[in-house]
Every structure is written in structure tokens, then in C-alpha cells.
Amino acid sequence: METLKAVLNLLMLPHRGSATALEAEAFRRLEAFLRAQGVEAQPLPFRGVRSYGPELLGLSLLLALAPLSPLFPLLGALGFYLYFTGRRPWGRLLDRFPSQNFLAWKGDGEKALVLLAHVDTAKTFFLYHPRRVRAFRAHFLLNASLAFLSPLLALTPLKWPLGLYFLVQAGLLGHRELKAPYVEGGNDNASGVAVATALFLETTPPKGWRLGLALTGCEEVGALGAKALVPHLPPGALVLNLDNVGRGELFYVEGEGMLRYYPYRGALLEAARKTPGARPLRYRLAYFDALPLAQRGFPTLTLIRLEGGVPPDWHCGTRTPVKAGSSRIL
Template identity: 30%
Template sequence: MIDRHQVGARALEHIRHLSVDIGPRGAGTEGERRGAEYAADRMKEWSQGVQIEPYRAYTTLTWPWGLVGLLLAASGALIWLSPLVASILATANLPIYYFVASGRRDIGVIFPKRASRNVVGKVPARGPGATPGSDGEAGRDREGGRAGLRRVVFLAHVDTTRASLLYAPKALKNLRMTHIFNMVSVLALFALSLTGLWAEGLLASPADAAARATAGYVLLGDRIVASVFGLIAAYGLGVLAHRELLMPHVHGANDNASGVGLALAVSEYFAGHPLETTEVWCVVTGSEETGYPAGAGRFVAAHLKELQDADILVLDNLGAGDLRYLRAEGIILPMRMDAGLMALARKVAERHPDWKVRDSVCNLGYTDATPALAAGLRALALWAEGPDGLLVNYHWPTDTFENIDARTVEQAAAFVLEIVEAIDRGEDRIRA
């Protein structure tokens, strides 16, 4: 077991092993499997039982985003041949884009899958009366507070992504605008295909010559503008194809060996120094870098009843930069983090002004918090940002152990320890 001052160093050991000794850990690959096995082996040293929960998931974000792009490109091209077919495709793209961009549902049922897994280790509380209720949930007192066992759950994904031209350091600052343009494209092609369908119908009707001439101009304009959106979508498909064919999986020291390393190290510390009435779950997930955090989604679905009164802390990209706690996450219609946990993180941060901790928003994607928030659970995601407000070495080959900042890891370890200890004291609830 380790002492408090050793937690950061132990996390660095895990980060090094995952990113150097194992290396790239793409979803559904041998590297991801080895990363999960490493986490399981470490948990067995201090956890009271380790569960490996297998599932199958698609392995790349190219599948969902490629489908959105394909429907955009097809709508833009087919409007010249059949506005009706174009409108059908554009209409079908609306819910697909909504689910992909908001993270509110996994559409992976239509994509090919590979084996992945979550690893769950548990550290019991030490205090008297710290036993689960008969239904497996944390106990509650009559006023809605907590009695008996409380539960903190760490979520950290072990898989890594492929690099992409979209994530090149000079291009990353424009990624938000790319997402906004995607949304505009989906809505625009839906509107253009419908007006094109109306204009085509008017041209075929016995309307007067002036009305038919107007309809002809409208249809031509719709087709030209739709073609522009379609061509840009086709370019995006080319970028995705380039990513799959020519770009490597990154080593993922920051994203997210840092989160896994911290989850393992902090949990090991609490195994040797148990909390009074709070048990700790350490959950290492797979398949997060796929366009939907599938591992976290499977975990939430499998343990929903046990998580109803848990505090879920997502640890992601905590190896370089200044610490942040997220207020919300999502490309569109972002979901807000739990207000009580945000207030607690702010309170802990105020004790350490030299850490420069503040709140932030994830609007370039989502973390493992998304399935928990969508299920109505209490969750808070923690990460670190560079001076430009972006994740450091995000999804790029420079995400290596050499670029991990030990200072950030040490601060993250101390930050997480203090948050969990405050939860054990009941400080995570907003009082009226």
C-alpha cells in the first residue's frame, strides 16, 4: 500500500507502463486488452474482488461520423436527380446527427463490433454501519440524506484513438467551428431538400408560367447550395478515410493513461486508508474514443441501480496543463454536471489558489460522464487544459510519456483525494 505523498508517483508508474510498455491501445485491439489486463492485475493487489465485464462495441468514431457525412454527401448529390430521395436521406440524418453529436444514445447497433471490456475493482469503507441496503443501493435516511454506505465511482477509459488531421496542433483550435459547420450542414440540407421537393412539385403542376419560373430558380439554387454542402461533406469523408488508412493510434499518455493511472493510484491509497462510510469503485472502461463512450454506457446500464446514489468522478486527460472541473459536456445540447459536485470541486480548488483550478466546458466531444448524466446520475468530469484552453497533445502522436507533466499529475492526485474525502464528510450535497 502507498502513503498519501506517494499517490502521484504511483500514478506516474501506471502512466508509463500503459503508454510506453503497452503503447497504443485502440478500441477493440490487443493493446486495449493488455491495458485492461494490466488494470485488473493492479486491482487484484488491493481490491476486494475484481470484475471483468466483457461487451462488444464498434471501434472507431469514423463509423458514426462517417455515416453522418455520407448522408450529407448523398443528399447534396441526389438532389439533382431526385429531391424526394434527397429529402428522405436528409430527414434520416437528423436523428442520427442528434444522437451522435449529443451523446444521448449509442447508434452502434448498425456498425461492426469487436470485443472490449470494463474492469471494476472495489475498496470497502471501514466505518460502523457501512453496509449496503438490502437492495444493493446506498442507504438513505428519512430526509433523503445518506445513511450507511456511500459510494464514489472513478471512471477512466484505457483506450486511445487514431490521430487525425482534424487534431493537428494548428487545426485543433478550429475543431469547434467544424462541429458547428456540421450542424449547419445537416439542418441546411434538410431544408434545401424540402424546398427542392416543393419546387419540383410546382414545376410539374399546372401553375402559371411566373410561378413555374420562380420554382425553377428556387430548385436550381437549392441544388447548387446543396452541392456545395455535399462536396464539403465528401472532403470530410476523405479526412476520415485518411485517418483510418494512414494515421496511427496514439500512445495516449495524457489521453488517457493519466486518468487510469490516477484512478488506480488513488483507489490503492484508499485501500490502505479506508474512508469512514464511503466505498470506492475503480472502473477502467474501454471503447471511449469511438464517437460514443460505449464502455461507460455498458457499465452504467449494468449497474444503474447501484449507481443511483453514487458520486461518479470521471478522470480524463490529467497529465499536462492546469486542472479543470467541467460544468457541462457535449457537442450540441450539452449536459450539465452535478451541481453539488461542482460546488465541492470549487470549494476544494479555493483552498489551493496556486493550482489555478477553475471550471470549463467540453464542447469538442464528451467524456465517460455522458452516459451517467443521460441516466440522471450524479457525475463530475475532471481534466486539465493548456494555456490555449485546449487539451494538451490532444489525439496527436505527441501524446507520449515524455510530455507528461509530473506537477499536473501530483496536483490531480491531491485534488481527487481531497474531493473524495470531502464526499465522505458529506460535503457534496448542496444544502438549502
Template identity: 75%
Template sequence: MDALEEVLALLKLPHRGSATPLEAEAFRRLRALLEERGLAPAAIPFRGVPSYGWELLFIGLLLALTPFSPLFPLLGALGFFLYFHGIRPWAFLLDRFPSQNLLAWKGEGERALVLMAHVDTAKTYFLYHPGRVRGFRRAFLVNAGLAFLAPFLAFTALAWPLGLYFLLQAALLLHRELSAPYVEGGNDNGSGVAVATALFLEAEPPPGWRLGLALTGCEEVGALGAKALLPHLPTGALVLNLDNVGRGELFYAEGEGMLLFFPYRGPLLEAAGKTPGARPVRYRLAYFDTLPLTQRGFSCLTLVRLEGGLPPDWHWPTDTFARLDEGALEGTLVYARSLLEKVFRES
């Protein structure tokens, strides 16, 4: 069994929902694998949430109160902007559930390159249905626009229809939290964990470099694992993130952001532009673990595979290990290997 197959076999659980016991079991298995290979991964514990739905539900309820006072939609619009900008000032109230990252290193040197992939899986939602998911970005932009208009519409005839719209959104989120299952997550992100781990196990950094492997938790609920990882990354570390790389055409993201756009910069992006096998994309659909790192000045790059502009089976129960494309996994590994070699050689 090669490394890709071995890692995928370890991750075949019913799900690996953020901050759940099955996420913890996946980390236990991954840590045991790395220790069997003679490595000493460090666990980085932190507190997270099992789902993002309750936060968006509360924001929706504030917006639903638009007919009663402009103060409520003002707070709702602010909460909407902060959440999708990666800022959660209310986190101390909600982040009560144990999660973790694993961080392992190879080599010695002042320069560092980190391979990153998130372990957790998300709950599904009606917007991810194959018949609706192509409109996901459009629905997000409509909600953003209405949220930011809501404070100005509080005393107009549109206040009640707008309030009812956001009340319906809150009801749908409540239904999600009470009944929606976590997905198995073969592509999102068993594929990324497998490729990142396999590459880390095979690669040897040249003199002057350290190579890291960062496996994160709670990416699906606000990139909380990446935020917890920040104090443990060396200054100036390069970060190559792998997410949803098990099917579709390979892309390298030039940046990301659901509201504001944060471009990537640095040697990894430059190397990707010189390496055949992947096309560039400005990723606006959602966020990756690289978002909080990029916001804080780290040089990042994310590899992702898309079909029609979307990750295949994105957050839907069809995202199973059985639907992974072995050729896509191998192709991503080959491309990521070429990127590392180019960066080590030219930087």
C-alpha cells in the same frame, strides 16, 4: 516506484486503441496490478468498435446525397444529432469487437463514490493538427449547422455544393480509417488512469461509504464503456472522472455536451467550488465518459487540464508519455484527494 509511476509504466504500449488487442493488454496489466494489491476487480465485457470514423463517414454520405432527395439529408441530420447526443440505434450492426471495463471496490456502506478513467486511445485526424485544432469546435458547429440545413436545401442551387462538401468530409474520414495511426495516449488518458488508480489504492472510505475504481474501454468511440458500466453502478453513486490531467492548468467541468449541454449537479460539483486549485469550465469541445451517466441522473464531475482551452496534444502523435508533466499529475492527485475528503466529510 510510487503508484503513479507504476501505473504509467504498465500503460506504455504503442497505443491502447479502442477494442484492440493492445487495449486488452492494458486491461490485463491493470487487473494484475489491482490483484497484486489484494483487490478483486470485476471485468465487465462488452462489444465496441475500434473507431468512430465509419459511423460519421456513413452520415456524411447521406448528407452528400442532398441533391437527389431531401430524405437522405434528413436521415443524415437525424444520425448526426443522435450520434453526438450519445444515441446509436445502429450499434447492433457495428459493435462486434471485444472490449471491457474493470470495476473494483473498497469499503462497505450504502453510499458510493466511483473514480473513473478511460483506458483506450484514439486515432488521429487532420483536424487535430496543432495548426488546426483551435478551430475544432468551430468546424464542428459549421458541420452541425450545414447538416441540419441540408434537408431544406435539397431542391435549391446550394444542394450540389453542399453535397460535394459532405462527400469531401466522407473521403477524409475514409482516408483516416485506412491510414491514420492510434496515438500513444500518455495524456489521453494514461494520466487519468494513473491518478484515479493511485488515489483508489491510497484512499480508505469512511464508514458508510464504498469507494470504487472504474477503468473503462471504448470512451473514444462514443463512451461505450461508460454505457456498459451503468447497470453496475449503485443507485445514487457519485462519479469523479479524470481525463487528460497530465499537462496544463487544472479545471473542473461544470457540465458537458457537444450539441445539447448537460450540467453536472451534486456534492462533487459543490465540493469542487470550495476547493482551491482548479477553475470551472463549461466543456463543449467533446464528450467525457460522464456524459451517459449525467444523462441518466448520476451526480458526476470531470477533472481535466487545458492549455488555451484545449487538452494538450489532443489526439495527435505528440501525445506521448515523455511529454507528461510530473507536477501536473501530482497536483491533480492532491486536488482529487481533497475533493474526496471534502465529500466524505460533508455529505
């Protein structure tokens, strides 16, 4: 419990926005804390973006050009599919800002279990307001349907309302980039970092096993930290991802995917399914750091807490990860 409180206090910054100076400050604090516990965390630098807004804005503008030519919405629909299945072929052009992961190990066995949690926080948006957030999935599916139909709709008179719809959306995304603040991220994901760190420090791996702690940056902008982490993990490592575990009902995630669904596999999932009272979840609301790992064949499991089907205080600004004390975390 003391470790949980200590890590939560370390992360009480105005925000930890992806690839920002305050994300870097959070990693500096975590590094100093781990070193004080006798743990040397290996920094793994990479480059990312500070917000997903410009990419979605660009896709919205392509779709908004439907009245001019079907080619533009065709490109927009392709980009939409690629982005929301975890592919960013344009990433090398946009990933300009420094971010990092931390990776620490204890034990020396051939088998490995990695505790994974992301450090960064996101900008807010009007869709994350508590009165609207339960419609987040429905809004996404509407966008996806219109995006994929747009090359055909561009050949009909409906191209004009379609173009206007995505033009308004581009304007809202532009306003978000200019005006929306980053959130403090108590639940998402100081809670996961605190739990992962406490479990790592307080667990002695059994003979034949290594225990890893992987803290990532840039999760909120496309799980970029998890993608950069892949080459540093031993093949076949079990990965337990902790995200939004501060408040609500606890679920284990069987698989995820906003468009295409990717089922998890492996020993952690099988163990969760055999645990009495454990509640399964097929997560389609957004994505986790676990997604690029599952796509690359790692045996993966995510734990999350939900209230009313959504993470509490999801990207809407809260400093405290729990309402009634840290005893609510896991």
C-alpha cells in the same frame, strides 16, 4: 508517486485503440498490477467499435446525397443529432468487437464514490494537428449547421456544393480509417488511469462509504464503456471522472455536450464550486465518459487540464503524459 509511475509504465504500449488487442493487453496489465496490490477487479465485458470513423462516414454520405433527394440529408441530419447527443440506435449492428471495463471496490458503506477513467486511445485525424486543433469546435459547428440545414438546402441550387462538401468529408474520413494510426495516449488517458488508480489504492474510505475504481474501454468511440458500466453502479453513486489530467491548467467541468448541453449536478460539483481557486469549465469540445452517467442522473464531476483551451497533445500522438515529471499530475 510510485503508483503513478508504475501505472504509466504499464500503459506504455504502441497504442490502446478502442476494442483492439492492445486495449485488451492494457487491461491485462492493469489487472495483474491491481491483483499484486491485493485488489480483485471485476471484468465487465461488452462489445463496441474500433473507430467512430465509419459511423461519421455513413452520415456524411447521406448528407452528400442532397442533390438526389431531401430524404437523404433529412436522415443524415437526424443521425447527426442522435450520434452527437449520445444515441446510437444502429449500435447493435456495428458493435462487434470485444472490449471491457474493470470495476473494483473497497469499503462496505451504503454511500459510494467511483473514480472513473478510460483506458483506450483514438485514431488521429488532420483536425487534431496542433496548428488546427483550436479550430476543432468551429469546424464541428460548421458541420452541424450544414447538416441541420441540409434538408432545406437540398431544395435549392446549393444542394450541389453541399453534396460536394460532405462527399469530400466522407473521403477524408475514409482515408483516416485506412491510413491514420492510433495514438499512444500518454495524456489521453494514461494520466487519468494512473491518477484514479493511485487515489483508489492510497485512500481508505470513511465509515459508511464505498470507494470504487472504474476503468473503461471504448470511450473514444462514443463513451460505450461508460454506457455499459451504468447497470453495475449503485443508484446515486458519486462519480469523479479523470480525463487528460497530465499537463496544463486544471479545471473542473460543470457540464458538457457537443450539441445539447448537459449540466452536472450533485455533491462533487458543489464541493468543487466551494473550493478556493478552483476553475469551472463548460465543456463543449467533445464528450467524456461522464456524459452518459450525467444523462442518467448520476451526480458527476470531471477534472481535466487544458492548454490554450484544448487538451495538450489531443489525439496527435505522444507517449509522455507530462513534460517535467509526474509531479505535474493533479
